[in-house]
Amino acid sequence: KQICELAFQGATTAVGVAENLLNEAIEKHGAEAPVKYPDTAYKLPVITALSGEDITTLGELVPVLQRIKANNLRPEPELGNALLSGEATLYAGEIIEALRYLGGGKPDEPPYTGFLSDPVLRKFGVPLVDGTIPGIAVITGKAKDAQAGARLIKDLQSKGIMIMLVNDIIEQCIEENIKVGADYMTFPLGKFTQIIHAVNFAARAGLAFGGVPKGAREQMLDYQKRRVPAFVIALGELDAVTIAIGAGALFMGFPIVTDQDLPAELQIPELLEAQPDYDKIIKLALELRGIKLKIVDIPVPITVGPAFEGETIRKKEAWVEFGGGRSPGFELVQMGDADQVEDGKIEVVGPEIDEMPEGSVFPLGIIVRIFGRKMQEDFESVLERRIHYFINYGEGLWHVAQRDLCWLRISKGAKEAGFKIRHFGDLLIAKFKSDYPAIVDRVEVTLLTDLPAVEAKIKIAREKYQARDARLKGLTDETVDTFYSCTLCQSFAPNHVCIVSPERVGLCGAVSWLDAKASNEITPTGPNQPIAKGECLDEEKGMWHNLNDFLHTASNRTLEEVNLYTLMDKPMTSCGCFEAIMAILPLTNGVMITTREHAGDTPCGMTFSTLAGTCGGGVQTPGFMGIGRRYIVSAKFIPADGGLGRIVWMPKELKEYLKDELTERAVALGLGADFIDKIADETVGTTEEEIMPFLEERKHPALTMPPLM
Template sequence: KQICELAYQGASTAVSVAEKLLNEAIEKHGAEASVKYPDTAYKLPMVTALSGEEVTTLGDIVPVLQRIKENNLRPEPELGNALLSGEATLYAGEIIEALRYVGGVKPDEPPYTGFLPDPILRKFGVPLVDGTIPGVAVVTGKAKDAKAGAALIKDLQSKGILVMLVNDIIEQCIEENIKVGVDYLTFPLGKFTQIIHAVNFAARAGLAFGGVPKGAREQMLDYQKRRVPAFVIVLGDLDPVTIAIGAGALFMGFPIVTDQALPPELQIPGLLEAQPDYDKIVKLSLELRGIKLKIVDIPVPITVGPAFEGETIRKKEAWVEFGGGRAPGFELVRMCDAGQVEDGKIEVVGPEIDEMPEGSVFPLGIIVDIYGRKMQDDFEGVLERRIHYFINYGEGLWHVAQRDLCWLRISKGAQAAGFKIRHFGELLIAKFKSDYPAIVDRVQVTLITDSKAIEEKIAAARDKYQARDARLKGLTDESVDTFYSCTLCQSFAPNHVCIVSPERVGLCGAVSWLDAKASNEITPTGPNQPIAKGECLDEQKGMWQNLNDFLHTSSNRTLEEVNLYTLMDKPMTSCGCFEAIMAILPQTNGVMITTREHSGDTPCGMTFSSLAGTCGGGVQTPGFMGIGRRYIVSAKFIPADGGLGRIVWMPKELKDYLKDELIERAVALGLGADFVNKIADETVGITEETILPFLEEKQHPALTMPALM
């Protein structure tokens, strides 16, 4: 039909543009010139994912493009051919975009992001799999007017959808003061073919989390259809190239909604539908993709959603600021008896925001009293950490740190919108009740802004923190008979299983043993299942029969055995959202660790991204392992491989981050308080050769340990 012809026409145009640019680039830089996107382990991800050719030079692209030209461009008007045209357009788009990076240039200026590197993909891995981000919207084109476009994007943001913007809608959003940027879950990719960065992001999710092998085209498409909740909204005129790109989206299994009044014969029910009414576009898109939202109505005058989690509010943008060392501040969740909690009650002790002048600093104590029939003492800490996220979800609210170190700001914008101190209470009550219905029956919140009243309460809070910490210290792998599984990431990495023990946090860093326990209480059939340890098969390496059995079943029988305390022999698998990665450094007889935050090279010859590319996707890779940051300072940190003393290199930032605990652990292990100074970092060197003399000079213990391999 007509749509097929247009797709063919558009694809042909895209392919010939790609060909022309490729020839020009070869003429200018030579066929040997390297071509790659920055900070990714997946080369040209669309090629890697769909056909698997190794493209590293301009010359490598020639046969790929030739094959696409011969196989994919078929003029006969059939839906199958339109999808092939779509696929051809994806290849063409990827090639055109990749060419822009030849010669190591960074072609995009802010606000445009261009290619989204692997660290961003991994950063959003956990929220995508746990449903905090319920879907991904790719919005391209130009809205009928800026206001309508902005309202559409705002609607997506408030629903917690990750948004990727292409073309004029970006300027329209900026014009209407819609917050865009990685921090707002709203990525302004750029223009025209830059839409491919949304698609290659999705393709990399399949490669990184799904364990889909490169070139496994059918498996990749199946993964996209079933696991990636993406859809496309096309605004404005539909020219042939836009239609060809649309066919590419359909090829990936992403439905499309357009604001143009398409005649019924041009629509494909369920896949390509028209909705000229802007108020209905989002709803239709979500329906087509089967995305169901948990709607929570929160009676506050600001927008609340994960899009605002990363928002920073600088000092000069703040109406009022609390805690952060400039005034006392604390937050505390208390488990209470039924009679002590009046559900929904909010009390403000001290001045309201109306009595706080612009630019002022006040104390703030937040006490959340919770009664629940299934609530446990142990969950207080788990719930208390949620305060940070819940408050940050508010547009114009900013929260860092926790406990008596917490630091908050309310922006001038939020104040002008009518945000009051009591609204912190509304926000927390609504979120606790909607996110934890199984353990939270009644909630009341006390907000203290009075400097006298806070003194007495903060002392009581500190006693509570201390008691909690003492209990946590006593919580060891030996002291419990049950560990927990986490299979949350299976929505992306179908064979991956984390085993979470008191002394080994999940590799994303977000799921501790207590978190898993609480989550199991909330959703007994959910991703965190208790596993009675049962018979221990290897004390040193940490292998238990029951854990093996569990692993075998829940990894879809791809794994037989797992050791919790070593990275050399049947280590835990990695899904893709690890905070840090360890790798062995054979010459030094030690291990190195790098983090998602550290983008630089490391002594194993790989960056975090390329390391992540070698050990994600739920397979065991001895010698490499994804871990949570806090596992490093655990008493169960690879004891079978020599423990903490094996670490020979880590980024400086990680050293600083864990400093006190590293020292404490080193002393406990008899390595001495100055062990931390024996660990090399990027200022010492980023190759094994350059750090070795340093380790020798410092007499690093790894050098004299038994051989690692």
């Protein structure tokens, strides 16, 4: 078929270009010149994933390219050969792109992102895993006009889909003032071959979260088909190279929709289909990829979707702000009886936005009352935490913190679009009802913007918060007889199991014991299952008979035993979305912790990215462990290994973040209120040798503890 011939032609051209550029580069820099992408543990990921070579120098690329030329370029017009041409194009693209990074530079000017680093991969790992991000759209080419292109992107953004843009569509978006960047999950990769950064992102998802071994080509392709919900929208004319790249997408299992009027015989049902009507393109692409969206119509005049979750609104962009220490503010979810909650009722007590001058500060109270036959008091805090996400999903709305610390802004743009205070109510009602149908039957929202009203109700809210805290504080691993599993991440890391106890939050930091309990009651067959602890096999290390049994089954029989309270012996596995990683530092007899936010070197000789590559994917790696940040200040922080006193290094930012609780814990453990000052950070050093004198001078307790190994 003609498409196959074009794919072959295009692939031949691409491989030829890669070969020429490679030869030139070798002539100029030598075969020994190092070649790598910035901030990744996966070398050149397409090659690492598909054939497994650890490419580190230019010279090593020569035999790879030769092999591809010999094996993959077959002219006979068959679909199988077209896919091989596609694979060849991916190799060629990866090589051409990698050459742009020679010498360790960052060749792309903003807004172009070029290669997406491992931290980006990890940041979007959790939402991809839990389905918050339902898919990845790769859009390449040029839309018939800028407005039509912009509408496509807006539509995808409102659906919460991760977007990668290549070629002229980027300029069209900018022209139409579409917001791009990580905050909007919209990545303008760049031009032409930079589309490969979508592919090497997908490949790393398989390596990092899927536990697919490098070079396991068939397994990787299978993983891509089943677990990476990516699709391609190709806009504008299709030339041979574009078609070859498209064949590469098909090879990875990503279907393509083109806006060109392709005759039926040139289309490949289910894989390559044409849809010239822009209003129908996305629907078709989602169908081809089997992505089902929960459609929620939210009656507010702004776009709502996870794409806007990370959007920041600076003070000068805000029309009005609330809370955040500038004015009293709070938010509260309370369950009520059937006769107390009037479904859909929204009441605003105090001024509406039209009565708020530009740049003003107002008090705000958000009271959400929920009735549900299966609603429980324990769910209140779980649902209350959702307020943060739901409000942030609104374009032009900004929300940080929670409870009586909450801080909100409404942008000038949202105000202009017609957003009113009462729309907070519409937004919350729609989201609570659509996201929690099993427990939420009726929702009513009261919004207070009047100072006396806020002051009166904030007292009630504070009493509620205190009561809840008291209950959570009373929960220890000993006082409950049931822990919960979390296997949400198995969609990415098929053998990974988190065990969540009152004193150990899930390693993503987002699932506490109460959350897991509530989630189990909301969805009994879901990813959080209760496990009665049963017989304790090792009190110190934290091993229970029933937990082992559960783990064995849930890990697909890859693991037999797990200890909850140590990182040295059968520790909990890590999937890929850990907030922080611990690693032992043998010389100091202690452990270090680094976070996803900290990109720099650490005393164990690895950055967060590299560490993540060594301990992710659902395997036990003694001496290394992914954790949630809050686990560090838990009373069950590696007690079997000596506890908090073992920590000799962590990034400054983490120290600040945990400061008060860390000090409180240190005092409780008899380590002294100044323990935090004995922990080294990046300003002290980033090797064991560098931090040793500091630890000695400050008499760090780890130095005199029993040997760790």
